[in-house]
């Protein structure tokens with residue numbers, strides 16, 4: 158597996174935050190197409206509580222959608238191959254913004270992952286985490302549930318610009334237990350596909366170049382899909398998004 162040689166297992170997020178050398182090395186590696194897996198140090202029991210909490214919200218309230226603007230509410234939505242999306246997919250997404258409060262103080266809980274994302278992207282560590290957008294962009298912490306029975310996201314590239322180099326993702330599940338087939342993949346410059354979930358576990362965070370071709374292959378497509386059972390692939394996504402009204406940053410590109 159040639160690509161797996163490009164995946165580097167690192168220590169903890171804490172350790173990296175204390176080391177300008179590690180950050181520089183990871184930044185250079187990501188620019189040259191390497192993928193890094195860090196341990197967030199966040200307890201699995203806390204992540205399980207968060208997943209249960211999101212499941213209860215998902216089951217007991219209507220999905221809805223809000224455009225990303227300053228002061229917009231947290232919300233959850235189902236995207237079932239919505240033709241309006243820049244990248245087509247099939248998943249349930251729960252989005253949180255730094256200006257709203259929530260049960261778990263999610264931005265406080267996960268802030269170190271954003272710090273590392275910002276530093277690797279060459280930005281001050283606190284960027285985009287305040288109560289107001291900066292440079293037309295804001296942090297959006299999203300939890301995404303890809304249901305068994307075909308949860309997926311088309312292969313695509315995300316924009317690299319003034320707001321980010323990398324879009325970290327954290328597993329809130331385990332391939333082999335929560336699902337057995339599909340999940341996140343990358344395609345390297347030799348056209349080799351690698352299923353990254355097989356190299357990572359609960360609470361681990363993967364950093365990669367947002368412009369690298371990636372996607373989510375259908376999760377257990379042989380099973381029946383039942384959105385309401387919330388079984389499948391769960392992740393946290395540490396996004397920084399432009400506001401709906403912001404110009405000058407390109408959109409993600411769907412590659413089918």
Ligand SMILES: [Fe+2]
Nearest residue numbers: 314315324371
């Ligand atoms: Fe992406």
